[in-house]
Amino acid sequence: MSGLLEKIVSIQNSALQAFNQAANSQDLEKARVEFLGTKGRLTELTRSVGTLPAEERPQAGQAANEALKTTKAAHQKALERIAETKSQKAALDVTLPGRRRPVGRQHLISRTMTEICEIFERLGFTVVEGPEVETDYYNFEALNFPADHPSRDMQETLFVGNKLLLRTHTSPVQIRTMEKRRPPVWIVAPGKTYRRDDDITHSPMFHQVEGLVVDKGITMADLKGILSAFATSFFSPDTAIRLRPSFFPFTEPSAEVDIACVLCGGRGCRLCKGSGWLELLGSGMVDPALYKFVGYDPREVSGFAFGLGVDRAAMLKYGLSNIRHLYEGDLRFLEQF
Numbered sequence: 001m002s003g004l005l006e007k008i009v010s011i012q013n014s015a016l017q018a019f020n021q022a023a024n025s026q027d028l029e030k031a032r033v034e035f036l037g038t039k040g041r042l043t044e045l046t047r048s049v050g051t052l053p054a055e056e057r058p059q060a061g062q063a064a065n066e067a068l069k070t071t072k073a074a075h076q077k078a079l080e081r082i083a084e085t086k087s088q089k090a091a092l093d094v095t096l097p098g099r100r101r102p103v104g105r106q107h108l109i110s111r112t113m114t115e116i117c118e119i120f121e122r123l124g125f126t127v128v129e130g131p132e133v134e135t136d137y138y139n140f141e142a143l144n145f146p147a148d149h150p151s152r153d154m155q156e157t158l159f160v161g162n163k164l165l166l167r168t169h170t171s172p173v174q175i176r177t178m179e180k181r182r183p184p185v186w187i188v189a190p191g192k193t194y195r196r197d198d199d200i201t202h203s204p205m206f207h208q209v210e211g212l213v214v215d216k217g218i219t220m221a222d223l224k225g226i227l228s229a230f231a232t233s234f235f236s237p238d239t240a241i242r243l244r245p246s247f248f249p250f251t252e253p254s255a256e257v258d259i260a261c262v263l264c265g266g267r268g269c270r271l272c273k274g275s276g277w278l279e280l281l282g283s284g285m286v287d288p289a290l291y292k293f294v295g296y297d298p299r300e301v302s303g304f305a306f307g308l309g310v311d312r313a314a315m316l317k318y319g320l321s322n323i324r325h326l327y328e329g330d331l332r333f334l335e336q337f
């Protein structure tokens with residue numbers, strides 16, 4: 001009798017070991033047949049309980065039933081374990097291609113600004129920068145806008161404090177540069193500018209590239225030559241420019257520079273409103289009044305300056321109808337450039 005009980009325990013242990021070690025369903029099924037199949041070792045043993053003398057049957061029967069229960073439970077657990085590793089293997093398919101992180105790119109405005117600066121660098125200019133929060137002095141006064149003068153009205157200024165404002169143009173960098181350097185000065189100054197303007201061609205925050213040349217014997221011919229070289233390089237080799245009289249407090253004479261319409265080439269269309277020309281930038285010969293603020297001698301040097309709208313240049317070059325496309329962050333738009 002005790003021999004049978006020991007046999008039950010030993011077979012049960014072998015069965016549990018076999019089930020725990022089974023690495024796949026085939027191994028497990030083989031072990032199940034060996035122990036729990038119709039002719040399995042545990043099954044036969046259970047059956048043999050019936051051949052025992054009547055007084056030994058209850059104890060042996062109970063032991064055999066418990067061994068059966070434990071072993072079947074272990075088999076069930078092993079089934080679940082194998083099913084789980086199978087599904088994990090399916091979830092991790094190492095042959096699938098990796099997921100790429102999308103690579104970003106420069107925004108169209110940054111690219112246009114870089115492109116503009118590079119053209120001027122090839123023409124001998126260096127790039128400088130100035131602050132976006134400016135003082136009244138640099139944004140207006142030293143640029144020959146007297147306090148309370150109507151010429152300030154055009155500038156739609158956003159003030160942030162007493163005599164402190166968001167620069168309305170990059171022209172203050174002209175003054176900051178001349179204060180620091182002696183002629184010859186050949187600089188471009190890219191950056192953000194701000195005005196209380198908001199419609200399909202104006203955004204309250206926009207971008208300009210300022211240009212300033214102060215050197216010996218600079219004339220309006222230099223202004224026209226440099227800006228014509230820029231226009232043919234930035235737009236297309238046959239882009240014509242024209243100068244139109246204008247007014248800025250810090251240039252004298254002043255000129256608005258137009259380019260031949262990028263759409264119709266000058267014949268007249270909807271984009272240029274029939275005129276054949278598109279306004280590109282403001283420019284002029286540096287007003288000698290500025291030299292007093294920075295200690296240059298107007299008898300020795302002369303110069304020209306210009307201020308180019310980057311957003312506008314990008315819109316003309318790429319045929320954009322609404323400036324907002326540049327600021328909405330819609331990838332369907334941005335990814336085209």
Ligand code: PHE
Pocket residue numbers: 168169170171211248251282283284305306307308
């Ligand atoms: N600062 C002027 C503007 O934003 C443009 C300009 C720059 C004109 C330099 C002349 C010379 O309107």
